[in-house]
């Protein structure tokens with residue numbers, strides 16, 4: 162059962178899962194409202210949902226245009242849905258206005274309370290705290306109700322499992338429970354009642370699974386994440402006030418966000434260039450040491466910031482997959498250089514040994530499946546091979562045998578990178594690597610010309626049971642995904658990494 166769930170989760174991106182989960186809770190809540198199964202009227206819940214989501218969507222569109230930022234429509238819908246689920250249902254014009262202003266404040270916070278283009282505070286939490294302090298319009302947490310508990314439990318489980326934040330979730334919930342019981346004990350409340358409120362009728366499950374796990378405000382390192390969870394759990398469940406600020410889950414999260422920002426700032430990740438070498442035609446490998454210990458999952462990427470003079474319109478940031486596994490102890494990037502590179506890439510190539518660049522924390526879901534028995538098909542186009550290099554290096558380091566086939570497409574053999582590592586994996590782990598060259602020269606080792614139906618049918622015997630990973634230029638990824646679906650593969654079993662920018 163768990164295996165099936167994991168397979169399904171492997172095929173869904175994180176933001177979409179959260180969006181679907183919250184939408185499911187919202188639909189149940191509104192339906193329960195119309196059926197009289199919860200204390201709130203269905204029509205006022207429906208109106209609240211529409212206001213929260215619409216204001217978040219439209220204000221985000223407008224703000225992104227003003228700030229020339231990229232839009233993630235899913236994330237503003239998620240913000241709107243969480244606001245709907247925690248702020249009071251709309252029962253008057255005044256409620257409607259206050260909810261709309263809260264949604265606007267949440268979106269503004271993403272742009273105004275931000276550093277280095279990343280928001281510092283969870284937008285929902287900070288908007289709820291500001292509104293409660295300024296106008297007395299506070300979160301109700303009406304989502305914490307018995308009749309919605311089953312759907313909240315299912316969605317919370319799926320989100321925590323997908324984001325792999327089990328430890329953070331447990332730290333938050335256990336610290337919260339301990340604090341809640343201690344508070345009851347020291348203030349003469351009934352312990353059983355406190356336990357019941359905490360576990361069944363309180364907002365902690367939803368809060369810990371959906372809001373505390375929000376990735377952008379989390380500290381990067383695992384231990385710091387656990388401290389973050391404990392801090393939130395304790396502050397959310399011990400009653401206190403600081404002037405006009407009264408303890409609440411949202412205030413606890415805002416305080417923890419601030420702490421995460423401060424330590425994140427102090428522990429800013431720098432990559433220090435140690436080595437630069439040509440690994441294929443026009444493709445360089447950059448090997449970096451780090452200024453701090455860093456953990457990542459093979460297949461994740463990070464964002465590099467490289468300030469330089471005469472910046473072209475493409476700017477100073479780029480995402481690159483970490484081509485190494487973290488057992489290698491170094492961040493390796495494989496970067497393709499065109500004849501006329503951007504100003505960013507010119508600067509990258511000109512970096513001297515010992516020079517440093519700033520990096521964000523490793524992110525992404527394009528990682529090996531948890532289930533070690535499932536066959537894996539990796540389809541790489543050109544430099545899109547970098548996540549597979551990281552995964553295969555990790556398997557070699559762990560001595561872990563998996564049923565893995567890599568189809569690696571290039572123009573000619575001069576464009577093939579990392580051949581030695583792949584040969585080692587073939588010998589040690591029995592994985593299969595096929596080189597497909599569209600312009601093979603005479604005598605070249607070549608397993609075919611391109612990744613097409615015929616090649617896949619010939620080289621991949623277990624396609625239907627496999628999980629497929631596709632990585633490369635966006636157009637290639639889109640067309641291969643379509644092709645695999647036409648060959649009968651479920652979309653849930655296809656994972657994609659779009660190297661946008663080429």
Ligand SMILES: Cc1cc2nc3c(=O)[nH]c(=O)nc-3n(C[C@H](O)[C@H](O)[C@H](O)COP(=O)(O)OP(=O)(O)OC[C@H]3O[C@@H](n4cnc5c(N)ncnc54)[C@H](O)[C@@H]3O)c2cc1C
Pocket residue numbers: 462473474475479480481482483494495496497498499500501502503504505506544547658659660661662663
């Ligand atoms: C999750 C993720 C992971 C990625 N991993 C990798 C990776 O491991 N390795 C990797 O190489 N890339 C990776 N990419 C892509 C990378 O982030 C860049 O977008 C890509 O390398 C293009 O770089 P560039 O914009 O500097 O353009 P370039 O590669 O320098 O140029 C691309 C094309 O645009 C043209 N061009 C360049 N500058 C301009 C300009 N100012 N105006 C008009 N045209 C111009 C060039 O002539 C060329 O034809 C990844 C992207 C994502 C989203």
